[in-house]
Amino acid sequence: MLVERRIRNYQAPLHQYMCNGGKRAIEIAHRRWGKDEIALAWTFQAITERPATYWHCLPQFTQARKAIWTAVNPHTGQRRIDEAFPVELREVTNEQEMFIRFSNGATWQVIGSDAYDTLVGAGVAGIVFSEWALANPSAWGYLSPMMRENNGWALFITTPRGKNHAYDMFNHAVKSDDWFAELSDAQATKAFTDEQLDGIRDEYVALYGKDFGASQFEQEYFCSFEAAILGSYYGGELAAARAAGRICEVKHDPDLPVQTVWDIGYSDDTVILFVQVVANEVRIIDTYSANGQPLQHYAEVIASKDYNYSRHVLPHDAQAKTLAAAGRSVYEQLVTDHKMKHVTILKNTNTEQQGIMAARHLFLRLWIDHDQEEFINAISQFRREWDDPSKCFRDRPMRDWTNHFADALRYLAWTWREPPKPKVEKMNPIITIGGKSTMTMNDLVKASTKRRKEEAYH
CATH class of the missing domain: 3.30.420.280 (Nucleotidyltransferase; domain 5)
Incomplete structure (x- = not known):
């Protein structure tokens, strides 16, 4: 069954790279770029070409249901997954596990990177890491050997969240012949008019204040890695330490x-x-x-x-x-x-x-x-x-x-301060004259009792 897909002009380089057999791609893009939509469109094409297991991974499993599985396209009123994966091509749709089995034997599932050690399965041929900058980076370290063994592909899509693992991966990908890397900001895509961007910036400033709001706007729409992380507990302390x-x-x-x-x-x-x-x-x-x-x-x-x-x-x-x-x-x-x-x-x-x-x-x-x-x-x-x-x-x-x-x-x-070792008062020795003690019996008992307590303490 042929499914019509509308690919926006600024999405075409990523889509074409994947269609040409690309295996590793990272797309740093602004809000409303259509990152998940293009990833789902490519995944469906991959499913029809190679029946296997495919995953769409969000940072948290609980967020995955709202962001992908039950999400509705406001322009069409249809569920996002129904637009991506036609119901007539499915054999099983499991709402509880957010799992689809297709008539050709391929499977697709929404998962979370917060429990990556449970993500086992032979034949995984493709995975999308959505909001990669917020995901647990260990998830890719855990899954990448499986992807290499299966000659599978991995697509990382995100907006920036400071200079973290997504920033490092992007810089690595830019220098690698084995990767596709693109930073696509609102100025480059022209997805918004200047008036729309001005309005969005004003909303951010009203919500977060002048400096912080402008910084967040630069991050979300102009893909700045320099912006402070919203709500960070230790951002200032880390910056000072650096x-x-x-x-x-x-x-x-x-x-x-x-x-x-x-x-x-x-x-x-x-x-x-x-x-x-x-x-x-x-x-x-x-x-x-x-x-x-x-x-x-x-x-x-x-x-x-x-x-x-x-x-x-x-x-x-x-x-x-x-x-x-x-x-x-x-x-x-x-x-x-x-x-x-x-x-x-x-x-x-x-x-x-x-x-x-x-x-x-x-x-x-x-x-x-x-x-x-x-x-x-x-x-x-x-x-x-x-x-x-x-x-x-x-x-x-x-x-x-x-x-x-x-x-x-x-x-x-x-x-971090190790507890100090207990101080023990030094005992004066028992004085004897001519081999005989000058202490009374009460003195000897007191001294003996004190010595036993000190020995027990040590």
Whole structure:
């Protein structure tokens, strides 16, 4: 069945590249460019040419339903997926799982990058990463081997969100013969008149203020990577750290101990920070994150590094006993099964907002190794949740892939000072004359009792 597709003139270079057999493409484009529409159009063409598995990936699974599956084209009144994939060519449409099976055996599904470790499936031939700048970058690292094995294609579409992983990927793609890379802003496409753009800018300024509103307008419609991230908790602190040269090469000092700070994800990312403290400098020399791995994996990562550990700080929920672990906690498993020493539990005595404030203060003494790109990207993207009906930010973070990195930083802010060793008052020796003690029996009992207490304390 031939389906008529209207390709806008500024969409043609991307569409033509994919039609010519291109395998990797990143499109940085302004709002209302039609990024998802052109991606769906190409996916349908790919489905008819090569029956296989295809995915359309949003940053979060919960957002995927609203943005793609139930979205309605305001110009036609039809659902977006019905326009992209004719119902008469489908065999199965599963509303719950946002899944379509076509009569030729191909399948297409809407998924989220927030649970990328669950995205398994042989024969994946194509994937679209929509709003890539907001997605978990680890998702592509996890899926790319599968795509290479299947000779599949990957299309990344997004507007900028600062100089994060999407920015890095775009710069890499520009220099690579194996990639298509395009930055398509509103000035180049002429999708809006000057009067329309002026009106949109005025709306942004009215909503966010003069400076911030203009900055956001530049990001959304002129594809600027320089704009501050809307609602970012640590954007200013990161910018100050960069300006001061504190995001740089931070090497491991073998003469100093290393402490680790963990955020444990039971169904998503676990993050470990490797930290050295020198006077009032807190140095993040290394980081590690993974998704869906057993506890043994993280214990092996710790053991594999040539560090002299002083302690391992776990979040308070690491002491919760789980049925899956035969009624034992993460703390108990690390200490008993994996023989980890110096493991401590962070007491849950502070609110999330107090921890965020503590982390902001920590930035004044924080040094971060510049190779810890995933950590830096996550911290820059960690932001407040936006309440669209009231047009203001909620006083809580957006729940996405950045939270685990931000939580680990928050725990570090509370624990970077190692507790001082207890001071023990030095005992005066018992004085004897001629081999006989000059102390009374009461003195001897008191001295003996004091000594036993000190020995028990140590």
